[in-house]
Amino acid sequence: MRYFSKFVAVALTLASATSAHAETLTLGSVNDDIRKHIERFTPLAQYLEQELADDGVTNVEISVLPNSQAMAEALRQGDVDLYFDSPLVATRVARLADAVPFLRRWKNGEASYHSVIVVPTDSEMESIEDLRGAVIGFQEPDSTSGYLLPVSLLLEAGLPLQHMRQDHQQPDEDSVGYVFTGDDRNTALALVRGTIDAGATDNQGFEALQVAQPDRFRALARSIEVPRQIVVRSAELDETLGSAISSTLRSMTDSPEGIQVMASFHNTTRFDDFPRGIEGTFGPIHTILDEIRENSLM
Template identity: 25%
Template structure:
């Protein structure tokens, strides 16, 4: 039976370390209640496929997910590309990405504003700007990298730089006038528009990044290989032609899941080093 633990304390993981329990978490790139809602049907499915009790525990920051994978308090985690790179380095290369959505192989970020005078990246100079979380691939690292490629240094060229903490929060910042512009991932932007949580006539996209690899599901390096295989196969056999599977995939905003590998994230690691975020 699927269980969702609402407690955010990482200490709760240790109590679940023994027994037939699959311990799962995700980077907090959206509100904890939204992450739980999106995960529940997937958790039910993974429980059926593995025969294990699945416990999802949201955490307060990105670093907590990385540290919990490294210390064996998590078995499986939903990571952004940069967070995976951090987990790889923290675990001496043992953390293993197993699958990603097809969409994650061609991911983009969207620059948004409510200011009609901002029509290009160059128009951001002298403006206030909001990134997401500092460790977010699509809300911070890759947009920053592409801004630099366009000759823009955020700390020098923007009037002020803020970090909202999450993609949906960035849109709220821009809509409320707390920032002249901001950036978030394309998947969350599309969802906010579809659900009516943002009015694209008021807050609109004025630029997008080139494509890059992003999110994946990663297992801790010493997870039982048979369990890793079961989890990988479970994701790969999700079929949108199956109504139950489609409901799971719609919440994950996935057309299908595909295998992934560490080499896919070498570009992100290079971008992080270029930005001075990794030694």
Template identity: 35%
Template sequence: MLPKFLKEVVLLGLFTTLVSCGSTEENSLSQTPTSTPTPQSTATGTLVLADVNKNAAAKLENFQPMADYLAARLEKFGIGVGEVKVAPDLDTMASLLKEGKVDIYVDSPYPAMIVSDKSGAEPILRRWKNGKGEYYGVIFTLAESEIDSLADLKGKMLAFEEPVSTSGYFLPLNTLLDADLKMVEKGSQNEAVAADEVGYVYSNDDENTIQWVLSGEVAAGAADYSFLEEIPAESRQALKILAETQKIARHLVIVRPGMDPELVQQIKTVLMEMNQTPEGKEVLTTFEETAKFDEFPVETSLDKMRQLYEQVEKK
């Protein structure tokens, strides 16, 4: 069973609510003060780089150097200013891309698919976030648990990260459904679970998911495999992996619909060459430890997400 919000089109109502509550777009979005054009450029056009996140302050700090770097290299398109916006949810991001108020959006394949399908935005590159080009999710439990397979999860409670997470929700959910398990969302980890179902709740963070499993608040959890590898050895040894999901591209770069193809090509060129210069590497490091951007069958990644989504809907 999917969360209700994935089955409803709420973009218009949500966006209207945000606008009416704040009277201006700035009240519904977090953004940095507009940067000044670089000393070498006289262009004043703005390139807007955006993300969806609840922690706006951290994203603004990490994204601004990247926005500035790109803007400084797009002068022939009249661009000399880099701006960052952080939207509160996927519906708002889709609206901003569709309306041309955001130029570039970067995210993992599942939310990228949702935003792309709602806005018409196009994927152009893969981003190696945290140095990784691909990733996957894992489903795990306590090492001492009597749960040894996915089938043993019947009658138990499981924790996902959040309903827009690729590795901490969507891929693991698909793996569980492929195992013919009846997945039922619960209001809390203390709610009763029927013997023929697997109950699930959201922890809102991979770290919380792991802690809930270690403390016995839930019987099992799903998380990004790399996060599980980074926890202390003692905690890692106290867990066992029941299943791994299929691998998917780590992050995708998406541009707004209707963008000038020459501008799109220049953005791709700038991003793919960043890891070849000291300045570019420095900005990549600031941009959440990005190793590089590269050509990749990004549309294939979204197609795979759509296929998985259809499978989930059917079940």
């Protein structure tokens, strides 16, 4: 275990070989479940260490940091080389760290996804504007599909948001009240119990809800499509090594071992480039983040 200044990181050293040109590569994640994320990242770290040996990589480490600010600092200083997260959260961190969107990561066979605002089928609400005076459940502030994307939908519709900090608190009649549920499962449970009027999830979460509760819920609004996950590269990472890493990750689909390692890495199915390029992919995301920040919701 090692410690960065002003925050705690966990590092797992996967090899002890030394060389005059030894290069340590550090993979980063933000989460409070350190053990789970070390287990999740270990097969990928071992694979990269093996595949990048000829490029001078002798050690691969895993750093699990407690929050986005800590990750931004680690990327800026070069203490983390590659950071994996959902697109809006990772883009926000990349901006803070002057880091670079690197690759798209497919998850569960999906290259992209979107957020869905869900209401009961028998709700009188027919459009997003009807959420005035209602309460919506978000997952957590660092969730792309469970907070940032649905918040952007509400702001685009001109709806003020009001954080409900007490049970049974009601929002102003012109505002949309919101609570944090913690995760998709709790959002679905609150919808079923009727303690919230609407909930935010992603398209897969909505499909799962429809399977579990047929004909009980419907989509009120949908966000834009964004990459399912992204990899961010520290600006401090050597360009030549960065190219080698990119080639290695993108070619993992070419071997049974690579496919197996990706599957163990949170159901990854592919790494590839952004089809619309950096500007085409992240221009709309930057606009969303700017709007959320200007409204002090991030």
